[in-house]
Amino acid sequence: xxxxxxxxxxxxxxxxxxxxxxxxxxxxxxxxxxxxxxxxxxxxxxxxxxxxxxxxxxxxxxxxxxxxxxxxxxxxxxxxxxxxxxxxxxxxxxxxxxxxxxxxxxxxxxxxxxxxxxxxxxxxxxxxxxxxxxxxxxxxxxxxxxxxxxxxxxxxxxxxxxxxxxxxxxxxxxxxxxxxxxxxxxxxxxxxxxxxxxxxxxxxxxxxxxxxxxxxxxxxxxxxxxxxxxxxxxxxxxxxxxxxxxxxxxxxxxxxxxxxxxxxxxxxxxxxxxxxxxxxxxxxxxxxxxxxxxxxxxxxxxxxxxxxxxxxxxxxxxxxxxxxxxxxxxxxxxxxx
Amino acid sequence: xxxxxxxxxxxxxxxxxxxxxxxxxxxxxxxxxxxxxxxxxxxxxxxxxxxxxxxxxxxxxxxxxxxxxxxxxxxxxxxxxxxxxxxxxxxxxxxxxxxxxxxxxxxxxxxxxxxxxxxxxxxxxxxxxxxxxxxxxxxxxxxxxxxxxxxxxxxxxxxxxxxxxxxxxxxxxxxxxxxxxxxxxxxxxxxxxxxxxxxxxxxxxxxxxxxxxxxxxxxxxxxxxxxxxxxxxxxxxxxxxxxxxxxxxxxxxxxxxxxxxxxxxxxxxxxxxxxxxxxxxxxxxxxxxxxx
Numbered sequence: 001x002x003x004x005x006x007x008x009x010x011x012x013x014x015x016x017x018x019x020x021x022x023x024x025x026x027x028x029x030x031x032x033x034x035x036x037x038x039x040x041x042x043x044x045x046x047x048x049x050x051x052x053x054x055x056x057x058x059x060x061x062x063x064x065x066x067x068x069x070x071x072x073x074x075x076x077x078x079x080x081x082x083x084x085x086x087x088x089x090x091x092x093x094x095x096x097x098x099x100x101x102x103x104x105x106x107x108x109x110x111x112x113x114x115x116x117x118x119x120x121x122x123x124x125x126x127x128x129x130x131x132x133x134x135x136x137x138x139x140x141x142x143x144x145x146x147x148x149x150x151x152x153x154x155x156x157x158x159x160x161x162x163x164x165x166x167x168x169x170x171x172x173x174x175x176x177x178x179x180x181x182x183x184x185x186x187x188x189x190x191x192x193x194x195x196x197x198x199x200x201x202x203x204x205x206x207x208x209x210x211x212x213x214x215x216x217x218x219x220x221x222x223x224x225x226x227x228x229x230x231x232x233x234x235x236x237x238x239x240x241x242x243x244x245x246x247x248x249x250x251x252x253x254x255x256x257x258x259x260x261x262x263x264x265x266x267x268x269x270x271x272x273x274x275x276x277x278x279x280x281x282x283x284x285x286x287x288x289x290x291x292x293x294x295x296x297x298x299x300x301x302x303x304x305x306x307x308x309x310x311x312x313x314x315x316x317x318x319x320x321x322x323x324x325x326x327x328x329x330x331x332x333x334x335x336x337x
Numbered sequence: 338x339x340x341x342x343x344x345x346x347x348x349x350x351x352x353x354x355x356x357x358x359x360x361x362x363x364x365x366x367x368x369x370x371x372x373x374x375x376x377x378x379x380x381x382x383x384x385x386x387x388x389x390x391x392x393x394x395x396x397x398x399x400x401x402x403x404x405x406x407x408x409x410x411x412x413x414x415x416x417x418x419x420x421x422x423x424x425x426x427x428x429x430x431x432x433x434x435x436x437x438x439x440x441x442x443x444x445x446x447x448x449x450x451x452x453x454x455x456x457x458x459x460x461x462x463x464x465x466x467x468x469x470x471x472x473x474x475x476x477x478x479x480x481x482x483x484x485x486x487x488x489x490x491x492x493x494x495x496x497x498x499x500x501x502x503x504x505x506x507x508x509x510x511x512x513x514x515x516x517x518x519x520x521x522x523x524x525x526x527x528x529x530x531x532x533x534x535x536x537x538x539x540x541x542x543x544x545x546x547x548x549x550x551x552x553x554x555x556x557x558x559x560x561x562x563x564x565x566x567x568x569x570x571x572x573x574x575x576x577x578x579x580x581x582x583x584x585x586x587x588x589x590x591x592x593x594x595x596x597x598x599x600x601x602x603x604x605x606x607x608x609x610x611x612x613x614x615x616x617x618x619x620x621x622x623x624x625x626x627x628x629x
Contacts, residue, residue, distance in 0.1 A: 043599055062600040065583040169561065203628075223557040225608075234626055236606045241557040241573060264608060265556050310604045316628040 004028075005104040009077050010051055012128055020121025027110035032102040039080070039095040046084025046091055048105040052076055055101030059093045063309075073098070082129050084108050086293075086300040092307045123289045127281060130296025131252070137303045138249050141228065141237060144306075145258040148230040152209035152258050161198040161206070164268060170197075170220065174270075177243025178301070179218060179294045187287040191280070196271040200224070200263035206246060207261035213247030215273045216295075222267030226259050226302075233312045238305045239264065248299050250274060251281075339443070339457045340365045340426040342595070343540045345547045345613050346587020346620040348418035351384060355404075355414045355424060358595040363404045366426040371576045371593040378429035380404040381442040383453050384419035385544030393451055393505075395421075395544060399442040421544040425455040440484035444540070445492040447481045450503050451543045452511065454495055456488040457575060457592050458536040458553075460522070461560075462529065463487040469525045470494060475502050494518040495541060508546035508614045512625075515541055515548055515610065520629055526554060533560050536575035540590060547613040549590050551577040551605040552627055577605040585619040 004025040007013040013021060031050065033039050039050065042062050052074060059071040059080065071093055074080060080095055085108055114122035145152070171188055174180045180188045197220065200206055206224050207213050217224070224246050226238040237259055240246050246261045280291040342354050342362045355362050360370060366377055379401040385392060396417060404410055404426065425443040429435045446453035470490055471479055475497040482489050496502035498514035506514070519537065535554040540547065553574060580589045580602045590611065594602040605611055610625040
C-alpha cells in the first residue's frame with residue numbers, strides 16, 4: 001500500500017483542493033482486516049471513517065435475540081463509518097469482513113483538528129458527509145413510510161405560524177444549544193440576524209407530508225416531532241429539542257417529504273429559508289463555515305435518531321387530524337454546490 | 338434523577354437485574370450510562386410472586402442507604418424470584434431542603450392498595466402546585482401521604498383515578514388512570530404558570546400487569562439558571578427502554594439497558610405509554626402515543 005491514500009478512488013473527495021487532500025492524507029493511517037473478522041460492531045464508539053481500497057465488507061444491523069439484517073455488501077471505493085466524523089455516537093451497524101480488507105482510516109479526533117480550525121477542506125468534507133447523511137435519512141424515511149403503507153399526498157403548507165419578536169437573552173440561550181454551542185457569539189448573532197421567529201402552539205403543524213420543506217427550522221425553545229403517521233400507528237423519526245432542526249431534507253432539492261413535523265410542546269422556531277441556507281453552505285466566512293459543520297452534525301443526529309430501534313406507537317385518538325393549511329409559497333430550488 | 342427497573346412474566350431471580358448484569362440497576366446507581374450524575378437517596382423494591390401464599394402482596398424492601406454496599410439486599414436478590422417487580426434507585430439533588438429518608442422511597446404502595454408506583458422524573462415547581470392536587474384526590478388518600486416527594490402525590494392521584502383505589506385494576510384501567518393523572522397535572526401546572534421541563538417516567542403495577550410512561554411536560558423549556566433542570570439539558574429526554582424475552586414469556590423495563598449490547602433492547606419513544614399485559618402465551622407490550 002502507498003504511503004498516502006489514493007483519493008481519486010473515492011467519490012467523496014472528488015474536487016477537493018490538492019493541498020487539503022494532502023493534509024487529510026497525512027492524518028490517515030492504514031488498516032488491514034482479515035476475512036472473518038469484524039471491522040466494527042453496532043453499538044461500539046465510532047473510532048473513525050474507513051476508506052476501503054481492497055477487499056469486501058458486509059454491513060449488517062443486529063436485531064433482537066441474535067437476528068441480523070444485511071444492509072449492504074461493499075467493495076473497493078466504499079466509505080464506511082462516515083457518521084463518526086460528525087459528532088459523537090455509536091456505530092449504527094456492524095461491518096463484517098468477507099474478504100481480506102485494507103485501506104485507510106481517518107480518526108475523528110484528527111478530523112476535529114481540521115474542523116475546529118474551519119479549514120476549507122474539512123468544511124467541504126463535512127458538507128458532503130452531511131449531504132450523504134441527508135440522502136440516507138431520506139431513504140430511511142421513505143422505507144419506513146413504505147413499510148407502513150403511507151403514501152404522502154400533497155396537502156398544504158404549514159406556513160401560517162405566527163411570527164414572534166426575538167426574546168431578550170435569546171442569543172445567549174442559542175449559544176448554549178447543540179447547534180450553536182461551538183460557534184462564536186458573533187457567528188450566532190450573524191446566523192440569527194434577519195431570521196423570522198415563529199411560534200407553534202402545541203400540536204401545530206410545522207411541516208406537512210407531500211410538500212418540500214420550505215425552510216430549515218431550528219428549535220429555539222420547545223420541541224418538534226418528525227413522524228410518519230399511518231391510520232393506526234405512528235413512527236417517530238425525530239424529536240427535535242432546542243438547538244436541533246427539522247426540514248433538513250429540503251436541502252436535497254424539491255422532493256416532497258414523507259414525514260410530518262408537528263410541535264410537541266409550545267415551540268419557538270428560527271426560520272432559515274433555503275436561499276439563506278444555501279448562501280451559508282456556499283459561504284466562506286466564519287459564520288458560514290461554522291454553520292456547515294453544525295448543519296451536517298445535526299443531519300447526522302437526525303439520521304441516528306431515525307435509525308434507532310424505536311417502537312412504533314399506536315395512534316392516539318384525534319392526534320392524526322390535520323388542520324387546513326394555506327397553499328405553499330414559492331421556494332428556492334437551487335441546490336448547494 | 339432516579340433509575341428504575343421492572344419485570345413482568347416468568348419468575349426472575351432478582352440477582353441478575355439488580356447485581357449481576359453488566360449495567361445492573363445497582364451498577365447504574367454508582368455509574369449510570371445515560372445520565373450525568375446520580376446522588377443516591379435510597380433504594381426500594383417490590384417483588385410479587387404468583388406462586389406465593391398471597392400473590393397480590395409483594396415482598397417489600399426499602400433502604401435510604403446505598404444499595405451497592407447492602408449485603409441484605411444482595412442476599413435477598415440471590416434468593417428471591419419474582420413474577421413481577423419494580424426496583425428503584427432514588428436520585429436527589431444537592432440541596433439542604435432535600436429529604437432523604439425511608440418515607441420518600443419508591444415504589445409507593447399504600448397499605449391495603451393493590452397498585453404500586455415508582456417514578457423516574459421530577460415535577461418542577463411542585464411545592465407551588467402540591468396543594469392544588471388535593472381537590473383531585475379521593476377522600477382519605479391525602480392522609481396516607483407520609484413523605485415529601487412529588488411521586489407520592491402522583492401515586493395518590495393515579496389511585497384516585499381508579500374505580501376503587503384499593504381494589505384490583507386491570508391494565509386498561511391503570512393506563513386510563515395514568516393518563517387522567519397526567520391530564521390533571523398539566524392543568525394544575527398551567528394554573529400556576531409552571532412551564533419548565535418536567536420529566537414524568539412512571540412505572541405502575543399491581544403484580545399482574547404493568548403500565549409505564551416515557552413523558553415530559555414542557556420538554557425543551559429550561560430554566561435560565563444552573564439548577565438541576567438546566568443541567569439535565571445535555572441529557573435530553575429522560576430515557577426508558579424495554580426488552581422482550583425471546584419466547585415472549587416476560588418483559589423488562591429499565592431506565593437504561595442492563596447489557597452493554599443493546600440489540601435486544603427497544604427504546605420507548607418519547608411521549609409514549611407502554612401497556613404490558615399477560616396473555617395465554619406470555620406477556621405482550623403495546624406502545625401507545627401519549628397525547629395530552
